[in-house]
Amino acid sequence: MSAPPPLDRTDLAMALTAVTLYRNVHIQSKKPVPAAADRLLEHLEHVLNGSAGGTEPSPDPPEWITSVEAAQRLGCTPRYARRIAERLGGHKHGRVWVFPADI
Structure with missing residues (x-):
């Protein structure tokens, strides 16, 4: 079996982005974030920010928020925020709607 690229x-x-989203979903649902997720996030940030290899830092990954937080920012109900999710750049991740943090 050959090694993956x-x-x-x-x-x-x-x-x-996936690890950040995973952590945000855990935080929003008041579940503990596994230590492995924190370590993986730290490692990925270290590699992408140029600490490994002397490359230029990359732009920050997009941050995501849940429908409850989006609704608070928009001044509406979470249900309405989910109804207009696609217009706001939101998408469904499993059973949870997520939105860009800059809405």
């Missing part, structure tokens, strides 16, 4: 910066940035 190495990960590039795009792959690592996507992994960083």
Whole structure:
């Protein structure tokens, strides 16, 4: 069996976004964030910010918020925020709607 191809910066940035989203969902649902998620996030940030290899720092990954937080920012109910999610750049991650933090 051959080894998988190495990960590039795009792959690592996507992994960083996924771990950030995973942590945010845990935090919003008041569940403890596994220590492994914190370690993985720290490692990915370290690699992507140029600490490994002397490359230029990459832009920050997008931050995501839940429908409850989006509704608070918009001054509406979470249900309405979910109804207009696609117009706001939101998408469903499993059973949870997430929105860009800059809405």
